[in-house]
Amino acid sequence: MTHPLSTATREKLRQVSTATLCTALFKRGLRNQFIQDVRPLGATNRTMVGEAFTLRYIPAREDLNPLSVFRDREHPQRKAVEECPAGAVLVMDSRKDARAASAGSILVSRLMVRGVEGVVTDGGFRDSHEIAELPFASYHNRPSAPTNLTLHQALDINGPIGCGDVAVWPGDIIVGDGEGVVVIPAGIADEIADEATEMTVFEDFVLAQVQKGHSIIGLYPPTDEQSRLDFAAWRSAEKR
Incomplete structure (x- = not known):
């Protein structure tokens, strides 16, 4: 059963900190909802709030992940950027490996123009200095110049993932501020x-x-x- 994020709950979550949310979650026995080693790029002028839309990477295998895979119109990374709904947050499982980028400024800009709320990866972004200047909520581990293809192979869209040691299910509510990102199970987001x-x-x-x-x-x-x-x-x- 889905629990869509209401406008009222979204606005309430914009007015509270991830620290306060972690405490409220802890009271319900949820101890591990703060994504580890993920930081905001640029200013956090507005708290990021949206439903999770997920992308999962696995370790790249050279015979299956050459540069030519980007010619495939069904490539999962490209599809995720084009299919992530407006108001949602694209959350990427990059296996906590920032040695290669999860995305760069072109894809992040496309998310922004499409009305997506923000983007989170437990890996890195290339063009991070450009992403930091965008009026768009972006969270990563650290800058990373190499293309994702060198280490990561995009595999699944909108299935359960792990991001920064936190389980993220599609539709979970993602909240990000100047400290980082917390994941709220959709069914208890209102309370x-x-x-x-x-x-x-x-x-x-x-x-x-x-x-x-x-x-x-x-x-x-x-x-x-x-x-x-x-x-x-x-x-x-x-x-x-």
């Missing part, structure tokens, strides 16, 4: 968004108190009754 929104309101209150010199003892978590009363008053005054 995670609601809980993270509430957590963010409380943490904004805590930060305001700490900046005034308040001790975190009894405040974070709010084990003192006065902290809970102060939060209620602050929330009313801030209309949050």
Whole structure:
């Protein structure tokens, strides 16, 4: 059963951090949802939120992966770029191997022009300096000049993958900010968004108190009754 991402949940997720989302997921026993060793290229002016559309690479075998494979109009990498839906995030399983690129600026630009929300790989991007200048959410391990064909063979589109040690299923909700990328199972995205929104309101209150010199003892978590009363008053005054 699919759980399409609603506009309301998408917008809520744009307003919370991946750190807060990781905590909300941890409360449900999900400990390994933050993609490891993946970093944003360029500025992260807007939080990336979208449903996962996946591409899987396997180790390249020289007799099956010459440069001429790109002439095939059905090549999985090219098809993934052209078929990833607008508003979705293309997530690539490059086996945590950044010695060869998962894609370059031309393919990433094509994703951007098509209205895709962003792109994530646990490998590398070539033309990374150009990608970093695009107004488009892009996450990778590190820059990598060699073409993907030297080490990676694109195989499957939109099946379950592993990206940065995290299982990603098509339709999972992908959220990326300045710290990195977290994967939310689609079936709990609405409740995670609601809980993270509430957590963010409380943490904004805590930060305001700490900046005034308040001790975190009894405040974070709010084990003192006065902290809970102060939060209620602050929330009313801030209309949050």
